[in-house]
Amino acid sequence: MKRILIKYLVATGLGLAASGMAHAQQEPIKLALCYDLTKAYGFVTPQFAQAARDYAKIVNQKGGIEGHPVEILVQDHGNEPQRGIECYEKMKREGAITYDFMSTPVSRALIPRMMDDKRVMIQAITGRGDAINGEVFKWIFALGPTYWGQVANDIQYIKDQAKGNIKGKRIAYVYPDYPFGQEPIGVLKTLAEKEGFELFLAPHPLPGNDQAAVWTQIRRFNPDWVISWNLSNMHVVAAREMKRNGIPIDKYISVNWFNEVDINNIGPDNAKGIKRGTNVVGGQDHPLIQQIIKDLYDKNQGSGDRKHLNDIYYNTGLAIYTIVFEGARLAVKQGGWPLTPEKMKKGLESIKNFDAGGLMAPITVTAKDHGGGGKTRVDMWDGKKWVSQTDWIAAYQDVIQQIVEKESAEFAKTLK
Structure with missing residues (x-):
């Protein structure tokens, strides 16, 4: 399993320090998780945040993403759109490169603002189904299967x-x-x-x-x-x-x-x-989870309760953030530093047949398809x-596409 994980990390380039100025290497890549940690979604969001933080620790131990450490910023919005907007504005001031709201009402409220600001929203599994249309929702990435x-x-x-x-x-x-x-x-x-x-x-x-x-x-x-x-x-x-x-x-x-x-x-x-x-594999057998257990939890360095490692929600959060990290890696590799929203957008749109070493259904993201394929089992x-x-x-991809085109065309009429 260790060989499989090393092969995965090497293949993706995660953990391989890039050459360049020491100052540039020290600048972090900040990812914002504005989550409902206290109300409707408290049964899942702690596991998602824990997984993202754990993955950042593993990647940072290996040298970061192209030499840059990853910083996970987490704040509660209580599933309230106004608080979600406030969290977004705060994280924007702190220099976040992506924003994840993990709430259909909050993400729907923020889509117009983020589209206007040209900032990358991670809308994985939740939110608008038509957001997979990258030609309309240029800054929204509905990664994985939509509802x-x-x-x-x-x-x-x-x-x-x-x-x-x-x-x-x-x-x-x-x-x-x-x-x-x-x-x-x-x-x-x-x-x-x-x-x-x-x-x-x-x-x-x-x-x-x-x-x-x-x-x-x-x-x-x-x-x-x-x-x-x-x-x-x-x-x-x-x-x-x-x-x-x-x-x-x-x-x-x-x-x-x-x-x-x-x-x-x-x-x-x-x-x-x-x-x-x-859309993910359950259990603890995957090499990446085994590595997290060995390098973090066996050393009392995990980001949350160890019991969550046997929860499908932890695996789901981990899978989502392997995708986001892969997009960031491609963005820096292709566009260089500093990492900008535009470069991050292009990095995510360059992901091809990515499955994090078998952790999830493989996804391919393009400028037209911001979902990645929509596979589940x-x-x-x-x-x-x-x-x-x-x-x-x-x-039923033909049916889904027809509905996506219809709904996204209606949304496009509301854009400035």
């Missing part, structure tokens, strides 16, 4: 289970009734019309602790499958309601926001058969571990 792409891949999985025909199948979509949960609805409606399946929309109010009424409605609908855009404890509530209503849990396919904590809260045996979409909990049910796929 649109992910839900399309879920439908493809269901279609594969039905041997290619889901006409007449009944699919319920359960979700919290706010922007995050509403994001995939347009894609689902389009695919329902295209494939001929019956779609039942089942919204429930935040915070999602009371889902009794919606699951009664789902029971009456008698679905063949349930696609869930729930978060955190909402999954535990959903599992309890499914059991109460006699709906087999193996019909449940979750959005990627479903982790090992949720499994333990449902009960490993009770959760057997449940499925989730993902479906994993199933077998009672003890997650088992892959598919290869990495990006389904």
Whole structure:
């Protein structure tokens, strides 16, 4: 595994000190993480920040990115757009080169401002699905699968289970009734019309602790499958309601926001058969995570609680920031120092078939495609571990592209 990690670091150029003036080598690359650490997304953001900081430490131990150390700046915005704007302005003054808000409402509020400022937003997995259109969203990088792409891949999985025909199948979509949960609805409606399946929309109010009424409605609908855009404890509530209503849990396919904590809260045996979409590999076996354990946590130098290393959210945050670091490496290598927003943009748009040594689905980012391909897979909990049910796929790309073009064209009309 160590050889694999070294090969990965050498291949990417991370950790290899660049030649040049000592003064230039000492200047850091600052990456801003304006996260909701206290309210709606507190179940995931600490792991993301921890992973980014750990990766920065590993890379800095090896000499930084082309000789420049990486500094991770973290601040809470409480999932409030105004506080997100304040965090952005503060981080801009501090010299951040990228900005990550990890919140659909906050990122949506900041997109026009950042587009006008010509600053790079990292909008990985969350936010606007049409932001993959780099020709319109020139400064927004929707790295990894969007919610649109992910839900399309879920439908493809269901279609594969039905041997290619889901006409007449009944699919319920359960979700919290706010922007995050509403994001995939347009894609689902389009695919329902295209494939001929019956779609039942089942919204429930935040915070999602009371889902009794919606699951009664789902029971009456008698679905063949349930696609869930729930978060955190909402999954535990959903599992309890499914059991109460006699709906087999193996019909449940979750959005990627479903982790090992949720499994333990449902009960490993009770959760057997449940499925989730993902764009990263889980567990601690990956060489990079093993190196982080050896070089940081075994030496009491980790950036957070060691238990998070066995959490899919940690792996997801780590995967995202390997992409960002790779973009920064390419930016400095291609454009030299100082690193500017324009150079960072071009660096990210130069990423080709990058998977961080097998940590995630490979992505290729271009000036036209700021998403990277939108690949996910479906994993199933077998009672003890997650088992892959598919290869990495990006389904219904024609449908996704049509919706992207339509939505992004509407957004383009609002630009100055």
